[in-house]
Amino acid sequence: MAERVFANTSQPLSETLGMAPVDPEASGSSRVNVGQTERIFSAAGGALLLTVGLRQGSLGGFLLALAGGGLVFRGMSGYCPMNEALGRNSAETGEEAGVVEISKSLTIMKPREEVWAYWRRHENLPNFMYHLKEVRQITDKRSHWVAQIADSKLARALGSVEWDADIIDEVPNERLVWKSIPGSLVDHSGEVRFNDVPGGRPGTELHATIKYRPPAGQLGTAVAKLFNQNFKQMIKQDLRRFKQLLETGEIATIAGQPSGRKRDQLLENKPHQYSEPNQKHESLML
Amino acid sequence: MKALCYNGVRDLRAERVPDPTIINPKDAIIRVTYSSVCGSDLHIVNGYIPSVLAGDILGHEFMGEVVEVGSGVKKLKKGDRVVVGSILACGECQYCQSQSYSLCDNTNPHAWMTEKMYGDATAGIFGYTHAFGGYAGSHAEYIRVPFADVGAFVIPEGIPDESAVFASDAVPTGFMAADMADIQPGDVVAIWGCGGVGQMAIQTAWIMGASRVIAIDKEPERLRMARENSRAETLDFSKVEVMEALREMTGGRGPDACIDCVGMEATGEGWGYYYDKAKQSLRLENDRPLVLRDMIIACKKGGNISIVGVYSGFIDSIPMGAAMNKALTFKMGQQHSQKYIPQLLEHMQNGELDPGFLFTHKMSLEEGQKGYMMFNDKKAMRVVFDPRMN
Numbered sequence: 001m002a003e004r005v006f007a008n009t010s011q012p013l014s015e016t017l018g019m020a021p022v023d024p025e026a027s028g029s030s031r032v033n034v035g036q037t038e039r040i041f042s043a044a045g046g047a048l049l050l051t052v053g054l055r056q057g058s059l060g061g062f063l064l065a066l067a068g069g070g071l072v073f074r075g076m077s078g079y080c081p082m083n084e085a086l087g088r089n090s091a092e093t094g095e096e097a098g099v100v101e102i103s104k105s106l107t108i109m110k111p112r113e114e115v116w117a118y119w120r121r122h123e124n125l126p127n128f129m130y131h132l133k134e135v136r137q138i139t140d141k142r143s144h145w146v147a148q149i150a151d152s153k154l155a156r157a158l159g160s161v162e163w164d165a166d167i168i169d170e171v172p173n174e175r176l177v178w179k180s181i182p183g184s185l186v187d188h189s190g191e192v193r194f195n196d197v198p199g200g201r202p203g204t205e206l207h208a209t210i211k212y213r214p215p216a217g218q219l220g221t222a223v224a225k226l227f228n229q230n231f232k233q234m235i236k237q238d239l240r241r242f243k244q245l246l247e248t249g250e251i252a253t254i255a256g257q258p259s260g261r262k263r264d265q266l267l268e269n270k271p272h273q274y275s276e277p278n279q280k281h282e283s284l285m286l
Numbered sequence: 287m288k289a290l291c292y293n294g295v296r297d298l299r300a301e302r303v304p305d306p307t308i309i310n311p312k313d314a315i316i317r318v319t320y321s322s323v324c325g326s327d328l329h330i331v332n333g334y335i336p337s338v339l340a341g342d343i344l345g346h347e348f349m350g351e352v353v354e355v356g357s358g359v360k361k362l363k364k365g366d367r368v369v370v371g372s373i374l375a376c377g378e379c380q381y382c383q384s385q386s387y388s389l390c391d392n393t394n395p396h397a398w399m400t401e402k403m404y405g406d407a408t409a410g411i412f413g414y415t416h417a418f419g420g421y422a423g424s425h426a427e428y429i430r431v432p433f434a435d436v437g438a439f440v441i442p443e444g445i446p447d448e449s450a451v452f453a454s455d456a457v458p459t460g461f462m463a464a465d466m467a468d469i470q471p472g473d474v475v476a477i478w479g480c481g482g483v484g485q486m487a488i489q490t491a492w493i494m495g496a497s498r499v500i501a502i503d504k505e506p507e508r509l510r511m512a513r514e515n516s517r518a519e520t521l522d523f524s525k526v527e528v529m530e531a532l533r534e535m536t537g538g539r540g541p542d543a544c545i546d547c548v549g550m551e552a553t554g555e556g557w558g559y560y561y562d563k564a565k566q567s568l569r570l571e572n573d574r575p576l577v578l579r580d581m582i583i584a585c586k587k588g589g590n591i592s593i594v595g596v597y598s599g600f601i602d603s604i605p606m607g608a609a610m611n612k613a614l615t616f617k618m619g620q621q622h623s624q625k626y627i628p629q630l631l632e633h634m635q636n637g638e639l640d641p642g643f644l645f646t647h648k649m650s651l652e653e654g655q656k657g658y659m660m661f662n663d664k665k666a667m668r669v670v671f672d673p674r675m676n
Contacts, residue, residue, distance in 0.1 A: 109380050203380060233398055244392045247378045248433070249358065250310040252395045252410065257422045257430055258303040260291030261341030 013103040014191075014209045022168065022177050023099050024187035024213050104236050105207040108243045112194050115204045115246060116173045119192060128241035128251065133160055141167045142181075188212035208239060288673060289343045289426035290654035295333035298344065298658060300651040306422065306430035311358030314434030316370065320451040321348040321424040322645075322670045323661045324372075325481050326596045329550060330415060331658055334566070334573075335598050337399060337416040345425030345671070346372035346412040347455040349447060352438070353428070361435045367447075368438040369631075370431055371623020372455040374410040374419065377436035388620035393433065394419045403599070408620070425651060427673040439627050442635050449634060451670060452482065452641035457634070458626035459594050460486025460547070464494055465626075466617035467543035467592035471495030474536050476584065477518070478577045479547035480508035482644045482668050483594060487545050488516040489639050500535060502528055504553075505664045515643045524555060532584045540586035549595025552576040558603070565602065575601040582609045593618035644668045650675035 108115055118124055122143050126132040134146040147161045163184045169177040179189040193207040210231075244251045289303045306315055324347050329335045331344075349369040352362050362368065374394075375387035382390050390409035394400065397407030399417040410432075413423015422429065431438055441450045460483045469475060475491045477484055480503035491499045501518040503509050509520040519535075521528050533540060550573035553559060562574035581591050582605050591614050609616075633639040646667040649657045657669035 107380070109378065109383065236401075237398065240397055244376075248312070248376045248392050250312060252376075252393050252419070252432065253309060254395055254420045254422070256307065256309050258287070258289065258306050258426075259339075259341040259343060259422060260289065260293075260299075260301045260303050261339070 012101050014101055014211075017103065017105075017193075017207055017209070019103075019191050019193060019207065019209050022179065022189050022191060022211075024179060024189040024211055025182055099211050099213055101209060101211045102232050102235060103207065103209045104232060104239055105205060106236075106239050106243055107197060107203050107205050108246050109203045110246050111202075112173050112196060112204045115206065116194050118246060119194075119242075120170075120172075120176065128245050129238045130241075138164070143167075206239065206242075208235060210235060287427040288651050289422075290345065290651045290671065291340075292330070292338055292342045292344055293340050296331060296659070298331065298655045300654055303343065303426070306426075306428050308354060308356045309430065310432060311356045312433050312435065313356040314352055314359055314362055314431045314438065315354040316348075316350040316368065316429050316431055316438070317353045318348050318350040318424055318426060318429055318673050320350075320447055320670050320672060321345045321426075322451055322454075322456070322482075322668050323347075323658060324455055325479075325483065326414070326549070327658070328662055329596060329598065331662070332551070334550060335415050335417075337396075339416060339420075342413070342415070342420070343422040343424075343426050344413045345423035346414055347451065348412075348424035348429065349441065349451045349454060350429070352434075355434065359434050362438055362440075366438075367441045367450075369441055369450050369453045369627065370412075370424075370434075370438045371458065371621075371627055372412055372414075373437075373620055373623050374412070374421065374432055375436050375622075375624050376433050377624070382436070382624075385622060385625040386619075387436075387622040387624040396420055411620070425654060425671055425673075436624055439631065442631055445631065445634050446642065448645045448670075449640060449642040450631075452486075452644055452668075453627055453630055453634065454623070455621065456482035456644060456668075457486045457630050457639065457641050458623050459483045459621040460488075461490045461626050461630055462619070462621045463487040463545045463547060463592050463594040464490035466594075466619070467491075467545050467590045468615075468617075469494040469496050469543055472497045473542040474498045474500070474539075475543045475545065476500045476502065476532055476541035476581075477545045477547060478502045478552075478581065479549075479595060480505070480512040480520070481547065482641070484508075484545075484547035485511060485516045485644060486639070486641060487547055487594075488512060488518045491545075492517065493633070493638055498535075500532065500541065508664070508667065511643060511667065529580065529584055536586070540584055540589065542586050543590040543592065544581035544585045546577045546581060546591070546593040546595045548577045549593075550574060550597045552595075561603070571600060571602055573597045573599060573601045575604060579603070579605060582612075582614065585612065585614055587612045589614055591616045594621065596620075645670055648672055648675075652676070 122135040122137055125135050131147050132145065136144045138144055143165055145163050145165060164181045165178045166181055167176060167178050173194060175191060175193045177191045180187055188211060190208065190210040195205040197203040197205055241251050287303060287305050288300055290298055291301045293299050308315060327344055330338050352364055352366040352368060355362055355364065373388045375382050375390040376392040379391035388409050393410040394407050396416050396419055401407045403417065410419025410421050412421050463483065464487050467475065469491055473496050475496045477487050477499065480501050484501060488499050488501055499518040500521060501512040502521045502523055503512070504522050504524040509522055512518045512520050521531055552574045554576040558576050558579060559574070562571060562576065565571035566574055577595065578601065585591060630639065644667050647657065647660070647669040649669055649671055651671055651673050654671065657671065660666045661669050
């Protein structure tokens with residue numbers, strides 16, 4: 001059984017919430033199968049992706065950061081899942097990466113059917129997950145995800161990050177479980193659950209749990225612990241936008257409004273950058 | 287357009303900024319005719335509320351004329367003379383549906399900030415720091431009003447602009463203060479703070495049937511207005527031992543309801559003031575809760591405490607034992623503009639409430655710094671900016 005990484009608790013929230021015990025498959029291990037030069041490039045490129053993804057503050061950004069983390073992992077650990085898939089490595093391993101879990105929920109004042117229908121149509125997701133460029137349905141169960149790396153010259157050079165995911169379980173109007181396909185840069189899975197508000201009150205409780213396997217070994221665990229708080233905030237931001245969109249038909253923003261700041265007028269045209277947790281705001285809060 | 291921007295602590299400047307535009311379908315653009323200072327702005331100007339950035343446009347109490355509406359605006363139309371509530375509300379979330387508009391889930395784009403501080407996010411407020419949404423304020427020629435159908439109200443004939451502007455914030459805040467105090471006919475009500483909100487709380491207390499209203503402040507002009515315009519008895523805390531006076535004036539019982547219209551920058555005479563002032567200047571405490579302590583001790587057993595003076599963070603040395611053992615009820619919050627404004631406009635039209643006397647100084651945006659300093663030094667009841675003036 002894989003080791004689990006949680007902040008201060010021994011029981012994962014998903015268990016408390018009664019979510020399905022679906023873990024991402026470990027399609028990799030901690031074995032070295034990447035050459036030295038390649039490792040250095042992987043680590044550097046991955047660190048960039050990780051930084052960009054974290055700055056963007058959304059589920060898309062989160063997945064981008066995951067992908068970046070994967071590359072860092074590839075460089076630092078010397079393990080490449082692609083090499084693995086191609087059968088370039090056959091050595092035995094003793095260690096498997098643990099599962100990191102992030103759970104967030106909120107309440108939406110719309111009937112369960114409506115909330116479900118909007119989410120299940122994956123093409124809608126980029127409307128509130130700002131860093132997804134596109135989600136394309138390939139078959140009923142498989143979808144292709146494209147995260148945009150935008151808004152910085154440096155990052156634009158890297159293009160976009162893509163992956164495939166499968167819906168592995170769904171109960172209409174109740175729950176949706178997905179998992180990245182084996183061989184993805186970072187193995188992740190997720191579940192979204194749609195419950196009625198108890199007591200016959202109107203509205204839908206939305207619970208989202210996302211799990212991923214961080215880069216293996218001590219380094220990976222440390223990285224995962226470091227980022228867990230930020231990722232949580234990012235997922236919350238996406239869910240909040242989802243709620244705003246369903247409840248009011250628009251997403252609250254101050255992007256594009258006037259201010260006496262000359263230099264960052266341009267920056268304000270990018271809603272996601274403006275409404276995310278960032279160092280500038282953080283330090284001002286204290 | 288011209289706008290009054292924050293540049294640093296006690297440093298405001300009128301600057302040229304881009305005109306606002308419609309961003310979301312439910313937005314409207316209002317040409318501002320009057321925009322008032324508010325006591326709660328002073329907490330920002332004096333540097334006690336974090337997350338204000340240089341270049342932010344201040345101001346949240348305003349009225350004007352609708353000049354443009356988004357495709358999702360149904361009720362308002364171009365040319366309407368409107369007053370806009372200072373707190374934004376979407377009208378759709380569970381809080382808006384139960385008329386607790388200032389708790390709106392959906393109007394704060396920086397919800398994560400207040401959520402970190404308070405455990406929950408609260409609504410956005412115009413011109414009131416990024417923790418409360420970062421919306422551009424009303425001390426400007428034009429302002430973008432999101433969810434305009436929910437927050438902007440057409441002003442009925444017969445209410446002059448000079449009164450109507452206060453229906454944005456001072457009147458509904460004072461009204462809500464008295465409403466939360468649950469005043470029953472015959473109650474004796476004590477109100478701390480005789481600024482715009484305090485004056486309106488006094489007038490509302492009368493509407494709700496109070497038998498006596500005792501107002502507390504130290505500024506002679508404000509005390510005079512409380513007596514002459516709002517018909518309250520007054521206590522000057524720089525001259526009178528307030529706690530003793532309240533006890534004696536109420537036959538030893540204490541007031542049935544105590545209302546805080548002061549908040550975090552209270553001043554006082556005793557040890558408590560210097561204790562809080564010292565901690566606040568060392569940033570060990572955000573707020574100076576002098577009024578809160580006094581209200582708990584002064585209030586009648588089983589009485590009501592209502593708080594509309596703004597607190598932002600942590601407070602010290604609250605006599606919780608007294609509050610618990612005297613079985614006091616506490617109610618507090620930012621005003622629910624959208625709930626109160628329609629009925630207040632009616633009261634104003636009937637002449638039961640008249641906030642016009644609060645309008646003591648009219649200034650241009652260029653005089654913004656001067657206006658705020660006068661207001662800060664209590665040399666003006668309310669300074670109101672007219673962006674059309676030069």
